Amino acid sequence: MDKRGLPRGICVRIGVIGGGTIGMVSAYYLSKNGHEVTVFEAKDSTGGLASSFRLGNGRFIERFYHYYSPGDTRFLNLVGELDLTCELEWRNVRQAMFIEKKLHSSTGLLDVLSLPGLSIFDKFRFLASMYFLLKKDEWEPLDRISCKDWITSNAGRNVYERLWKHLFETKFDRYADETPVSWLWSRSLRLAKSRKNVLGRETYGYFRDSSKVLFDRLETNIVSRNGKILLNTRVENIISGKGKTKIVAGSGREYEFDRVLATVPMPEIRRIAPDVFGQLSGKLRNREYDAVKMLVVELKERFSEYFILNICDTDVPFPAIIEFSNLKPKEEINNRNMIYIPNYMPLSSGLYSMNADELLSHYMPHLKKMKKGFDADQIADHYVFNDDFVEPYPFLGYCDHIPEFAEPVNGVYLANMSQVHPWINILEHGISYAERLAAWTCPAA
Numbered sequence: 327m328d329k330r331g332l333p334r335g336i337c338v339r340i341g342v343i344g345g346g347t348i349g350m351v352s353a354y355y356l357s358k359n360g361h362e363v364t365v366f367e368a369k370d371s372t373g374g375l376a377s378s379f380r381l382g383n384g385r386f387i388e389r390f391y392h393y394y395s396p397g398d399t400r401f402l403n404l405v406g407e408l409d410l411t412c413e414l415e416w417r418n419v420r421q422a423m424f425i426e427k428k429l430h431s432s433t434g435l436l437d438v439l440s441l442p443g444l445s446i447f448d449k450f451r452f453l454a455s456m457y458f459l460l461k462k463d464e465w466e467p468l469d470r471i472s473c474k475d476w477i478t479s480n481a482g483r484n485v486y487e488r489l490w491k492h493l494f495e496t497k498f499d500r501y502a503d504e505t506p507v508s509w510l511w512s513r514s515l516r517l518a519k520s521r522k523n524v525l526g527r528e529t530y531g532y533f534r535d536s537s538k539v540l541f542d543r544l545e546t547n548i549v550s551r552n553g554k555i556l557l558n559t560r561v562e563n564i565i566s567g568k569g570k571t572k573i574v575a576g577s578g579r580e581y582e583f584d585r586v587l588a589t590v591p592m593p594e595i596r597r598i599a600p601d602v603f604g605q606l607s608g609k610l611r612n613r614e615y616d617a618v619k620m621l622v623v624e625l626k627e628r629f630s631e632y633f634i635l636n637i638c639d640t641d642v643p644f645p646a647i648i649e650f651s652n653l654k655p656k657e658e659i660n661n662r663n664m665i666y667i668p669n670y671m672p673l674s675s676g677l678y679s680m681n682a683d684e685l686l687s688h689y690m691p692h693l694k695k696m697k698k699g700f701d702a703d704q705i706a707d708h709y710v711f712n713d714d715f716v717e718p719y720p721f722l723g724y725c726d727h728i729p730e731f732a733e734p735v736n737g738v739y740l741a742n743m744s745q746v747h748p749w750i751n752i753l754e755h756g757i758s759y760a761e762r763l764a765a766w767t768c769p770a771a
């Protein structure tokens with residue numbers, strides 16, 4: 327036994343619920359540590375939010391765009407360890423803002439100086455505020471101030487209204503004013519690590535055959551060490567017993583484990599393990615999750631020269647357009663220009679129930695404002711993808727409510743993205759969390 331009472335040198339049977347990033351990476355490290363792992367995944371493939379779909383040309387692409395930063399060190403270490411470095415491609419990209427009904431490059435410092443609707447004083451304050459935010463090395467004080475208050479007092483109301491308001495309102499809906507500035511700090515740090523200097527473009531990486539290659543390789547590794555991946559197997563219940571914990575799958579079949587890692591979102595924890603859920607702080611227990619709705623459009627022509635187009639005009643009903651073919655060339659996709667239009671909302675939103683045609687019609691007048699002459703003839707195909715639970719809407723003082731994974735409740739270790747705060751929801755942070763989780767719950771056998 328080690329000092330935490332965990333067995334050393336013994337192979338432990340572990341059930342991992344959820345085959346997303348946290349589940350698959352934890353399972354990979356646990357099986358590497360010599361344990362016997364079974365992953366339960368409700369869908370027909372692993373990958374969760376980072377899973378892919380097959381295009382007409384047979385190649386895969388992510389349902390929700392996925393790109394990686396040179397600063398994603400844990401991600402790059404894992405990719406190297408799995409011998410997948412050669413599957414990643416890197417390119418320099420450009421960003422823009424849609425502001426006052428026009429696209430304006432916002433790639434480097436000089437571009438920011440020519441943004442409309444802001445005085446030279448506003449621009450200086452905007453840049454200075456971002457510089458000072460990035461210099462902060464303690465995030466907990468930032469967890470207690472809202473983005474709105476922090477930006478307004480450091481960069482001015484005009485900067486908040488023109489550059490940020492729409493992003494917060496489309497991303498965090500009615501909770502926009504409660505979003506702590508620790509979120510912006512974490513997001514800006516990642517952006518800064520993608521740039522060689524403030525004048526330059528960002529560099530991002532992507533998997534030539536989508537992030538599916540990462541999950542396929544994790545599967546192969548887990549299975550080669552006698553692990554099991556049970557697809558189409560939704561967990562319905564977790565029953566704790568003396569020393570052992572049972573997982574009940576949708577078929578009614580029961581599986582017994584020494585330890586269970588539940589990596590699914592909190593609303594799913596409430597459903598399958600109400601006793602574990604009941605131990606959470608009230609603030610996290612009652613916090614609503616945001617859902618994501620993604621419209622993916624295959625275009626015959628390029629939409630713009632920008633990879634990321636942030637929307638600042640508040641009459642547009644979505645926060646950004648990601649033109650993925652400005653990172654991953656169209657020859658590698660479907661010979662089409664691929665744009666992703668993300669949107670985040672509570673599950674109850676009317677927009678969430680729209681199908682692909684309805685969503686496209688809803689967005690079309692706004693796409694026409696952004697590209698002169700844009701019309702339906704330029705669209706080759708379109709798809710919509712949803713996920714009910716991305717993450718809980720952040721709130722002030724979130725840091726005081728993060729549940730530990732260290733101590734299991736009734737044999738169940740809870741580990742999902744809601745515990746990764748203040749780090750933004752990306753693979754890098756899921757992987758780093760999963761590594762620690764595996765090392766803590768079951769050290770090497």
Ligand SMILES: Cc1cc2nc3c(=O)[nH]c(=O)nc-3n(C[C@H](O)[C@H](O)[C@H](O)COP(=O)(O)OP(=O)(O)OC[C@H]3O[C@@H](n4cnc5c(N)ncnc54)[C@H](O)[C@@H]3O)c2cc1C
Pocket residue numbers: 343344345346347348349366367368369372373374375376390391392393394559560561562589590591594598618620668715716742743751752753754756
């Ligand atoms: C629009 C969008 C864009 C993104 N872009 C990027 C990006 O560019 N770069 C980046 O690094 N990250 C990006 N991310 C974030 C990244 O996808 C997530 O950080 C990561 O996938 C989260 O993994 P997870 O394991 O926490 O959760 P999930 O991926 O949600 O995995 C949970 C899994 O549990 C399964 N499950 C749920 N309930 C049950 C049950 N009862 N029984 C069995 N299985 C169950 C689900 O099917 C799912 O597979 C993006 C996310 C979104 C939404």
